[in-house]
Amino acid sequence: MSEVQHHFIRQQIDQDLASGKHQQIRTRFPPEPNGSLHLGHAKSIVLNFGIGQDYAGRTNLRFDDTNPAREDAAYVAAIQQDIRWLGYTWHEQHFASDYFAALYDYAVQLIQRGKAYVCDLNAEQVRAHRGSLTEPGTDSPYRNRSIADNLALFARMRAGEYADGSRTLRAKIDMAAPNINLRDPTLYRIRHGLVHHQTGEAWCIYPLYDYTHPISDALEGITHSLCTLEFADHRPLYDWILHNLDFDPRPQQIEFARLNLSYTVLSKRRLTRLVAEGHVTGWDDPRLPTLAGLRRRGYPSSAIREFCHRIGVTRADSLVEMAMLESAVRDELDQTAPRRMAVLNPLKVVITNYPADQTGTLTAPNHPKRDDLGARTLTFSREIYIDQADFRETANKKYKRLVLGGEVRLRHAYVIRADQIIRDDTGQIIELQGTCDPATLGKNPAGRKVRGVIQWVSAATAVQAEVRLYDRLFQVPEPGKKQDLITDLNPDSLQTRPDAVLEASLAQAEVTIPYQFEREGYFCRDITDTANGKPVYNRIVSLRDTWQNG
RNA sequence: UGGGGUGUAGCCAAGCGGUAAGGCACCGGACUUUGACUCCGGCAUGCGCAGGUUCGAAUCCUGCCACCCCAGCCA
Numbered sequence: 001m002s003e004v005q006h007h008f009i010r011q012q013i014d015q016d017l018a019s020g021k022h023q024q025i026r027t028r029f030p031p032e033p034n035g036s037l038h039l040g041h042a043k044s045i046v047l048n049f050g051i052g053q054d055y056a057g058r059t060n061l062r063f064d065d066t067n068p069a070r071e072d073a074a075y076v077a078a079i080q081q082d083i084r085w086l087g088y089t090w091h092e093q094h095f096a097s098d099y100f101a102a103l104y105d106y107a108v109q110l111i112q113r114g115k116a117y118v119c120d121l122n123a124e125q126v127r128a129h130r131g132s133l134t135e136p137g138t139d140s141p142y143r144n145r146s147i148a149d150n151l152a153l154f155a156r157m158r159a160g161e162y163a164d165g166s167r168t169l170r171a172k173i174d175m176a177a178p179n180i181n182l183r184d185p186t187l188y189r190i191r192h193g194l195v196h197h198q199t200g201e202a203w204c205i206y207p208l209y210d211y212t213h214p215i216s217d218a219l220e221g222i223t224h225s226l227c228t229l230e231f232a233d234h235r236p237l238y239d240w241i242l243h244n245l246d247f248d249p250r251p252q253q254i255e256f257a258r259l260n261l262s263y264t265v266l267s268k269r270r271l272t273r274l275v276a277e278g279h280v281t282g283w284d285d286p287r288l289p290t291l292a293g294l295r296r297r298g299y300p301s302s303a304i305r306e307f308c309h310r311i312g313v314t315r316a317d318s319l320v321e322m323a324m325l326e327s328a329v330r331d332e333l334d335q336t337a338p339r340r341m342a343v344l345n346p347l348k349v350v351i352t353n354y355p356a357d358q359t360g361t362l363t364a365p366n367h368p369k370r371d372d373l374g375a376r377t378l379t380f381s382r383e384i385y386i387d388q389a390d391f392r393e394t395a396n397k398k399y400k401r402l403v404l405g406g407e408v409r410l411r412h413a414y415v416i417r418a419d420q421i422i423r424d425d426t427g428q429i430i431e432l433q434g435t436c437d438p439a440t441l442g443k444n445p446a447g448r449k450v451r452g453v454i455q456w457v458s459a460a461t462a463v464q465a466e467v468r469l470y471d472r473l474f475q476v477p478e479p480g481k482k483q484d485l486i487t488d489l490n491p492d493s494l495q496t497r498p499d500a501v502l503e504a505s506l507a508q509a510e511v512t513i514p515y516q517f518e519r520e521g522y523f524c525r526d527i528t529d530t531a532n533g534k535p536v537y538n539r540i541v542s543l544r545d546t547w548q549n550g
Numbered sequence: 551u552g553g554g555g556u557g558u559a560g561c562c563a564a565g566c567g568g569u570a571a572g573g574c575a576c577c578g579g580a581c582u583u584u585g586a587c588u589c590c591g592g593c594a595u596g597c598g599c600a601g602g603u604u605c606g607a608a609u610c611c612u613g614c615c616a617c618c619c620c621a622g623c624c625a
Contacts, residue, residue: 002573005563032625067624123623130621134552137621168623178553180621189623209625233554233620255555257618262561268625310573312563314556317618321561324574334587341584368587400585409583444583453583518584547585 002306004050007313009254013055013224021249022223025057029083029090030213032064033075033197036283036290037082039304039325040266043259046308048226049088060220061090065097065198066212073197078283082291086301092220096212097198099219103207104158106215106245107169107187111150115244116187117143118153119170126168129175130183136176137183143172157190160204164190171211173240181237187211214238217251225251228258229315259311260319263472263490264289265479279489280473286526286538287473287493297470298514298524298540303332322472329541333514333522338366338373340506341411341455342517342537344467344497346385348459351416353435354382359460362441364412376505380413383459385501390454391418391432398548400452407437407445408452411518415440415450455518461504466531467497467523469539498531506535514540 016022027048031041052059061083065071083090110116119142121129131137145153157167169188177183188205195201217225225238232255242250259266265274266289274280274288283290286297294304307328311320360380366373390401390408402408407417414436422431437445444450471493473479479488502517509515514524521542529536 005572007563011566030625034625064625070624126623127621132552132621136552165623170623180553183621186623191623206623208623213625229555230619231625235554257556310562312573314563316556316563318562321574324562327574330586339584368582368584398585411583413583415583440583442583450583452585455584516584516586519586520584521586543584543586545585 002309004054004309005312007256008315009047009224009226009256009313010051010054012252012254013051016223016252017055024223025051025055026060026091026221026223027051027057027226028060028062028217028220028222030062030064030096030216031079032067032070033072033079034067034070035075035268035272036292037079038266038268038271038291039261039289039294039307040259041082042086042291042304043308043311043313044226044228045083045086045088046305047256047313049083049086049090051224052091057223058091059088060092060094060222062094062096062216062220063198064209064213064216065095065196066207066209068194068196068206069191071197076197078292082295085291085295086304094216094220095198096207096216097196099212099216100199100203100207102219103212103215104205107154107207107211108151109245110171110187111154111169112147113244114147114172116169116171117145117150118157119143119168119184120166121168122165126186130180131175133180139175140170140184143184154188157188157205158203160192162190164192166190169205171237171240173237179233179236181210181234182240185210185237210234210237211241214241214251214253215245215247218242218247222251223249225253227253227255229255229317230258231255255315256313257315257317260317260478261289261325262319262322262477263474263479264322265474265485270480270485273485277486279486284528286468287470296527297538298522299329300332300336300514303329306332319478326541329522330544333516333540335370337514337516337522339364339368339518340376340503340515341378341457342465342467342500342502342506342520342523343385343387343455343457344469344500344517344520345388346457346499346501347388347391347429347432349384349386349416349418349432349434349456351382351384351436352419352433354380356382358382359458362413376503378412379458379461379504381458381460384410384456385459385462386410386432386454386456388429391429393421401454402432402452407448407450408454409440409450410436410456411453413441413456414438415445455520457501457503459501462501463504463507464534465500465502465506466534466536467500467539468526468536469495469497471495500537502535502537509535516543519543 168186170184173182284292362378416436418434420433475490511525522540523537526536
């Protein structure tokens with residue numbers, strides 16, 4: 001486990017603690033319940049909860065549920081599960097909607113202070129008044145209504161007297177501000193006929209993020225409100241709201257760069273599209289960078305935490321290589337995953353000098369470096385399977401596996417020699433005949449060197465399985481950059497090996513444990529699927545492969 | 551052409567005026583009954599560019615350049 005980077009946010013916190021500005025640090029993770037959490041969220045979760053832990057502070061979970069048109073209670077439970085899976089426990093759980101009544105009262109205060117007004121402009125008109133990036137906006141004709149009128153109008157908005165979109169509550173700031181977020185931003189909109197998953201039909205006006213977030217933070221005593229870079233422009237508004245409502249002390253918003261990972265997408269909008277259009281099987285498709293997908297694929301959450309530590313936290317836009325993630329996963333799995341043997345593309349081998357009515361029992365350690373993980377027994381028999389890729393009729397010196405007339409070590413068992421190829425009518429190799437050297441069990445043969453070692457499975461006790469191999473979901477590093485996202489999908493992101501065979505000990509394998517299938521990679525039994533009664537295994541990640549020269 | 555950000559190796563990322571950490575990737579080599587793991591070694595005379603200040607600059611100043619974000623009644 002690597003050191004946690006002492007990034008600029010932690011440095012700020014150190015300073016705030018040293019200066020006495022804060023005695024205890026409070027952070028929050030504020031997802032909107034409108035989609036599944038992904039690795040980008042993991043970065044934020046690890047950041048926020050990590051700070052909470054390391055500074056003996058508190059981290060809240062707060063659902064940012066101010067837009068009932070897009071949100072769904074189903075995501076609430078899924079998000080909770082994802083956070084727990086990542087290994088974190090929140091101090092308090094809140095919904096922004098818990099504060100609707102308070103938010104309304106604060107809005108009234110703003111009106112009373114002449115800092116907010118009811119505007120009768122519709123969306124299109126508001127846009128027209130907003131100006132452009134280079135031109136100032138123009139004041140709404142309703143900007144200077146009396147406080148009494150505003151109060152009455154806002155009350156009637158809440159009472160449901162006005163139609164959707166006919167009026168809004170706006171902050172009265174500065175229509176000429178160079179920062180567009182300060183050009184009298186909308187605070188409340190009218191939405192009839194929606195059933196909010198938490199508040200039902202109690203409200204027909206809903207506050208916006210820019211208004212809700214700072215107040216929610218303040219009410220929870222959040223000291224550092226961490227969000228992504230695109231909100232930097234909103235910080236003056238965040239501060240304006242709190243300042244004009246006399247909050248003191250005030251939480252500090254600090255922005256950091258969101259995570260980008262090559263060959264995949266980390267935006268809720270794009271992930272939602274992949275799911276909705278059926279390009280993947282669901283939010284938990286193992287090819288997706290969603291936490292649900294990664295969990296199903298078999299990623300240990302510890303590896304995701306480690307990955308988040310390795311990438312650091314900065315304000316610079318970045319595109320992290322997939323290799324970075326895979327490395328964190330391999331590091332974790334190499335240390336923890338019990339070893340097993342599996343043959344993905346079986347080729348039958350008959351050991352002609354091994355009696356058909358005989359089987360042998362061999363012992364193989366579960367881990368090459370960890371005796372504490374114990375051992376399992378292997379069955380040896382006359383008929384075994386090896387992988388088709390581990391045999392060639394002829395090959396150059398670099399090829400260390402089996403060739404006709406050559407020898408290879410069967411992992412944890414004998415050295416065998418390939419004597420003869422059996423073909424079907426089409427010339428396809430369907431079987432190999434060979435012999436084993438009984439003197440090579442547990443020791444190297446005398447007088448000759450056998451360089452290759454391959455995995456095998458006894459045909460007598462083999463467990464049939466379907467194995468799914470995953471590759472990057474997209475074929476370009478930045479999907480959707482040059483053309484439509486869908487065009488960039490990798491057609492081979494899923495490859496199925498329906499005829500795989502596993503060593504017998506895997507018959508009792510636990511579903512949630514990742515195994516290393518030696519020489520192939522790390523695999524985990526699929527939580528939900530079976531194929532014709534056969535277990536399904538997902539490849540989490542392949543083994544690092546430095547073998548040059550195919 | 552307005553405002554807000556960011557530029558250190560192929561990719562992340564330390565560095566906070568004293569002479570470029572670390573990780574990933576890559577390249578050598580050792581070990582090996584996993585072409586894995588592990589171990590050893592290599593990998594920026596250089597910090598977007600150009601000036602300036604200083605005994606000394608990735609760090610300070612000036613001017614450029616490039617890239618990202620912002621004109622939802624989304625978050």
